[in-house]
Amino acid sequence: GAVVSQHPSWVICKSGTSVKIECRSLDFQATTMFWYRQFPKQSLMLMATSNEGSKATYEQGVEKDKFLINHASLTLSTLTVTSAHPEDSSFYICSARDPFRGNQETQYFGPGTRLLVL
Amino acid sequence: ILNVEQSPQSLHVQEGDSTNFTCSFPSSNFYALHWYRWETAKSPEALFVMTLNGDEKKKGRISATLNTKEGYSYLYIKGSQPEDSATYLCASPSGSARQLTFGSGTQLTVLP
Numbered sequence: 001g002a003v004v005s006q007h008p009s010w011v012i013c014k015s016g017t018s019v020k021i022e023c024r025s026l027d028f029q030a031t032t033m034f035w036y037r038q039f040p041k042q043s044l045m046l047m048a049t050s051n052e053g054s055k056a057t058y059e060q061g062v063e064k065d066k067f068l069i070n071h072a073s074l075t076l077s078t079l080t081v082t083s084a085h086p087e088d089s090s091f092y093i094c095s096a097r098d099p100f101r102g103n104q105e106t107q108y109f110g111p112g113t114r115l116l117v118l
Numbered sequence: 119i120l121n122v123e124q125s126p127q128s129l130h131v132q133e134g135d136s137t138n139f140t141c142s143f144p145s146s147n148f149y150a151l152h153w154y155r156w157e158t159a160k161s162p163e164a165l166f167v168m169t170l171n172g173d174e175k176k177k178g179r180i181s182a183t184l185n186t187k188e189g190y191s192y193l194y195i196k197g198s199q200p201e202d203s204a205t206y207l208c209a210s211p212s213g214s215a216r217q218l219t220f221g222s223g224t225q226l227t228v229l230p
Binding site: 004032034036042043044045046049051057059093095103105106107108109110111112 | 150160161162163164167217218221
């Protein structure tokens with residue numbers, strides 16, 4: 001099946017630093033990728049839709065200057081958490097759709113990144 | 119924002135038992151209903167995408183049904199095995215990019 005990787009899988013950083021998370025579609029091209037966040041014991045919450053070659057679309061309540069998304073190629077989207085603070089500690093996971101494989105609506109997920117801000 | 123709900127929140131069954139859980143979603147403006155299986159330390163894996171009222175899909179011992187008129191879907195697992203232990207998520211797309219709104223999941227533990 002379609003494979004999506006995410007890097008890093010774990011990151012610990014000091015408050016005030018920026019952290020970049022990469023999401024790659026390994027065997028398909030993805031014009032659209034999605035970034036989700038999961039708080040403990042809660043569901044996946046969509047943060048933004050990442051569109052190749054254009055600006056990301058952010059969900060209500062998600063600060064676009066805080067969570068910078070870049071989708072510069074058809075296989076890579078990055079999420080940068082700028083000036084991270086402890087409240088940004090969470091599990092971040094990306095997904096991508098492959099418009100040429102099976103059901104076009106299916107999203108293929110990366111394994112996620114756990115961020116801990118000290 | 120859609121309201122997608124799942125029940126129960128968690129479930130423990132013995133190996134060999136059959137089990138089922140529920141996903142409810144708004145029946146108006148229905149587009150599709152997704153089921154995913156999420157094992158610990160792995161990526162969520164797509165199980166089914168269902169679109170038509172009355173749909174029934176099957177993958178091995180796992181099957182799902184869809185009722186779009188009343189806004190619910192059931193996921194069934196026949197003869198549960200320990201490897202079925204995972205969180206099962208349902209999600210419904212909406213918006214121009216068909217973004218997924220997820221339920222909170224049902225965490226299934228199959229005891230050997």
